[in-house]
Amino acid sequence: MLKTTPLNQTHRDFNAKMVDFGGWDMPLHYGSQLEEHHKVRQDAGMFDVSHMLPVDIKGHNVRAFLHRLVANNVDKLTVPGKALYSCMLTPQGGIIDDLIIYFLSENWFRIVVNAGTAEKDVAWMQKQRDHYAPDLEITPRRNLAMIAVQGPNARAKVWQVIPHSQAATEELKQFQSVEVGQYFIARTGYTGEDGFEIILPAVEAAKFWEALHAAGVASAGLGARDTLRLEAGMNLYGQDMDETKNPMESGLTWTVDLKTERDFIGKQALLDAPITNQLVGLVLLDRGVLRSHQQVVAQKDGNEYQGEITSGGFSPTMNQSIALARVPTAISIGDEVDVVVRDKKLRAKVVKYPFVRNGKVLI
Numbered sequence: 001m002l003k004t005t006p007l008n009q010t011h012r013d014f015n016a017k018m019v020d021f022g023g024w025d026m027p028l029h030y031g032s033q034l035e036e037h038h039k040v041r042q043d044a045g046m047f048d049v050s051h052m053l054p055v056d057i058k059g060h061n062v063r064a065f066l067h068r069l070v071a072n073n074v075d076k077l078t079v080p081g082k083a084l085y086s087c088m089l090t091p092q093g094g095i096i097d098d099l100i101i102y103f104l105s106e107n108w109f110r111i112v113v114n115a116g117t118a119e120k121d122v123a124w125m126q127k128q129r130d131h132y133a134p135d136l137e138i139t140p141r142r143n144l145a146m147i148a149v150q151g152p153n154a155r156a157k158v159w160q161v162i163p164h165s166q167a168a169t170e171e172l173k174q175f176q177s178v179e180v181g182q183y184f185i186a187r188t189g190y191t192g193e194d195g196f197e198i199i200l201p202a203v204e205a206a207k208f209w210e211a212l213h214a215a216g217v218a219s220a221g222l223g224a225r226d227t228l229r230l231e232a233g234m235n236l237y238g239q240d241m242d243e244t245k246n247p248m249e250s251g252l253t254w255t256v257d258l259k260t261e262r263d264f265i266g267k268q269a270l271l272d273a274p275i276t277n278q279l280v281g282l283v284l285l286d287r288g289v290l291r292s293h294q295q296v297v298a299q300k301d302g303n304e305y306q307g308e309i310t311s312g313g314f315s316p317t318m319n320q321s322i323a324l325a326r327v328p329t330a331i332s333i334g335d336e337v338d339v340v341v342r343d344k345k346l347r348a349k350v351v352k353y354p355f356v357r358n359g360k361v362l363i
Contacts, residue, residue, distance in 0.1 A: 002020055002023060002024060002025040003023055003024045003025065003051070004024070004025050005024070005026070005048055005050035005051055005145065005205075006050055006145045006202040006203070006205040006206065007048045007050060007145065007147075007205050007206060007209055008025060009206070010205075010206045010209050010210070011026075011027040011030075011048065011219075014027075014030055014213075014219050015030060015031065016028070016029070016030050016219070016221060017029055017030075017221070019222070021051070021115075021222055022051075022115055022116040023116075024051045024115060026048070026051065026221070026222055027048065027219070027221040027222065028221045028222050028223050029220075029221040029222075029223045029224065030218075030219045030220070030221060033221065033223035033224050033227070034224075034316055035218075036218060036219070036220035036221065036223070036224035037220075037223075037224040037227050037228060037316045037317075038316060038317075039151065039218040039220065040150050040151045040191055040193055040218075040220060040224060040228055041151070041193065041228070041317055041356075041359050042151070042152070042359065043151050043152065043153050043216070043218070044149060044150070044151035044152070044153045044154040044157050044195070044216070044217045044218065045149075045150055045151055045154075045217060045218040045219070045220035045224065046147055046148065046149045046150070046209065046212050046213075046217045046218070046219060046220060047147070047148040047150070047220050047221070047225050048145075048146075048147060048209075049146045049147065049148050049190075049197070050144075050145040050146045050147070050202070050205065051115035052112055052113065052114060052115050052118075052146055053112070053113050053114075053115065053118040053121075053122075053140055053141070053142065054110055054111070054112050054140075054141040054144055054146070054199055055110070055111045055112075055113060055121070055122060055125065055138060055139065055140050055141065056108065056109075056110050056137075056138075056139045056141060057108070057109050057110075057111065057125070057136055057137070057138050057139075058107055058108045058136065058137045058139070059107060059133070059135050059136040059137055060107065060135060060136075061133060061135075061136075062106070062107060062108065062109050062133075062136060063075075063106065063109075064133070065128070065129065065132060065133040065136055066101065066109060067262050067263075067264065068128070068132060068263065068264050068265060069088060069125065069128055069264070069265065070086040070087065070088050070089075070099075070101065070264065071086055071087045071088070071089055071247060071255060071256045071257065071264055071266065071267070071270075072084055072085065072086035072087070072101075072255050072256065072257055073257035073260060073262060074086075074101060074103070074109070075260075075262075077101070077103035077109075078103075079103070079176075080103060080104055080105060081102070081103070081104070081172075081176050081177045081178050082102070082103050082175065082176055082177075083100050083101065083102045083103075083175040083176065083177055083186060083188060084100070084101045084103075084175070085098070085099075085100055085101075085175075085255055086098070086099060086100075086101060086255050087099075087241075087247050087252060087255055087256070088121065088124065088265075089246070089247075089264070089265055089266030089269075089270075090243055090265070090266055091265055091266055091269065092266065092269050093246040093247075093266040093269035093270045093273060094242070094243035094244055094245060094246060094266075095237070095241045095242060095243060095245060095246065095247060095250065095252075096117065096120065096121065096124055096243060097113050097114055097117040097120075097121050097237060098114070098235065098237055098241065098252070098255075099111050099112060099113045099114070099121070100112045100186075100188060102177050102186065110184075111125075112146075114237050116237065116238060117237060118140070122138065122140055125138050126138055128265070142202075143201065143202055144199050144200065144201060144202055145199070145200055145201070145202045145204075145205035146197060146198070146199050146200075147197075147198050147200070147205065147208065147209065147212070148189055148190065148191075148195065148196070148197045148198075149195050149196050149197075149198065149212060149217060150189045150190075150191040150193045150194070150195035150228075151191075151193050151194070151195060152193065152194060152358070152359060154193070154194060154195030154196065154217070155169070155170075155194060155195060155196060157212065157215045157216060157217050158185075158195075158196055158198070158212070160215045161208070161211045161212055161215050162180065162183060164180065164181070165180040165181075165183060165185060168180045168185075169185050169187070169196070172185075172187045173187065174187055174188070175187065175188060182200055182201055182204060183198055183199070183200050184198065184199040184200070185197075185198050186198075186199075190225065190228070190229050190232075190234055191225070191228040191229060191232060192228060192229070192231060192232025192233075192234070192354060192356055192357045192358065193228070193358060193359070194358065226313070227313055227314070227315065227316055230311055230312075230313055230315070230322065230323075230324070230355075231315050231317055231318070231322070231354065231355045231356035232354050232355075232356060232357060233251075233281065233324065233353030233354030233355060234354075235250060235251065235252065235279075235324075236311055239292055239310050239311050240279065240310040240311055240324055240326075245326075246266075246269070246270060246273060247270070248270065248273070248275045249275065249276070249277040249278060249279065249326060250279055250326075251278070251279035251324075251353075256270065258270065258271065275329060276328060276329060277307070277326050277327065277328055277329065278326070278327060278328075278329050278331075279310070279324055279325070279326055280324070280325055280327055280331065280333070280350050280351070280352075280353070281322065281323070281324060281325075281350070281351040281352060281353035281354075281355060281363070282296070282309070282312075282322065282323040282324075282325050282337070282339070282348040282349065282350060282351065283318075283320060283321075283322055283348060283349050283351050283355075283363060284320060284321035284322070284323075284339070284346060284347075284348050285336070285346075285347040285348055285349055286346040286347050286348075287346075288321060288341050288346045289312070289313065289314055289321045289341075290309055290312030290313065290321045290322065290323035290339060290341075290348070291309065291312045291313070291323075291341075292309055292310055292311055292312055292323075293308060293309065294308070294309045294312065294323075294339050294340060294341055295307075295308060295309075295339070295340040296308060296309060296325050296327055296337050296338070296339055296340075296348075297337065297338045297339075297340065297345070298327065298328075298331050298335060298336075298337040298338070300330060300331065300335065301330075303330070305327065305328045305330055305331060306328075307325050307326050307327030307328060307331070307337075308325060308326055308327075309323045309324070309325045309339065310323075310324050310325060310326055311323060311324045312324070312325075315355060315356070317355075317356045317359075317361060318355060318356065318361055318363070322355050323339075323348075324353065327350070331350055332350065333350055333351060333352050334349070334350060334351075335349075335350045336348070336349055336350070337349075337350060351363050
């Protein structure tokens with residue numbers, strides 16, 4: 001039996017094509033993945049991300065607990081509502097999950113984890129809690145829904161639906177959040193566009209979705225979400241990273257704090273591990289489509305190097321095929337490589353991602 005979000009019937013009412021996504025019954029598209037992609041880049045679209053899980057950690061010394069639990073430094077969070085992107089690591093430095101941490105008070109932090117790793121994440125948090133901070137309360141919040149409204153006009157259309165939220169959210173900067181009545185509104189997202197991610201009571205989700213639709217926000221599914229995040233150069237857990245990879249070889253060095261003396265799970269492994277691979281962008285020069293797991297081959301300085309595409313696909317904004325690939329550090333931006341597609345080698349150029357942000361092509 002597939003798990004469902006509070007918006008499952010709403011998606012069906014909107015004629016969504018539903019698919020099994022990691023054990024969840026989720027909308028792939030509502031008629032045209034391409035139109036949904038362009039709508040987000042040019043206007044506003046909304047995604048049901050209620051399969052993701054908010055986890056509230058409350059009690060004395062939550063900050064000290066998070067010092068050890070995650071690779072980024074929560075001491076960067078000093079203003080209530082501020083958010084931080086981080087990874088939670090194994091002792092070997094592998095990525096258990098990537099997540100967003102919200103600082104609400106010294107006794108209350110909220111962490112949003114990925115759907116496919118939610119149970120594993122909570123179990124890991126509880127195990128560390130039991131060992132280091134047994135007085136803390138760790139509460140998964142499946143009574144909440146989460147809707148991402150993204151695009152250049154996303155914020156304005158949310159204000160049409162929740163007029164009283166405008167005063168509280170108009171000055172919100174990126175990676176900041178605020179509570180407005182029943183809504184927890186964060187200026188975050190997974191598309192490379194501006195907008196909000198809104199957490200609200202599950203029982204209110206359908207009414208809110210319908211109100212957003214009436215305000216001109218397009219329903220968008222997993223298909224558009226994937227092409228948008230790929231263009232934005234954003235990692236997908238299970239493809240671009242997992243427990244066998246560390247942040248340094250996954251383009252996430254910026255989320256790891258190795259400058260302070262703070263110890264965290266996986267730190268020593270990161271310090272000990274030589275960095276031999278890196279995550280880069282690829283733009284296909286020949287005709288074809290780049291896909292995950294395709295082999296990347298490069299000839300440089302008389303040596304042959306091999307890597308692998310982690311995420312690939314067609315970019316609707318750029319009208320060409322792009323990819324993220326894990327390749328040896330000897331490969332540089334601007335190099336030309338071959339990608340093996342059905343036993344045929346296609347030429348691709350190594351580029352610095354993101355490919356697209358805020359509607360603009362950056363390559």
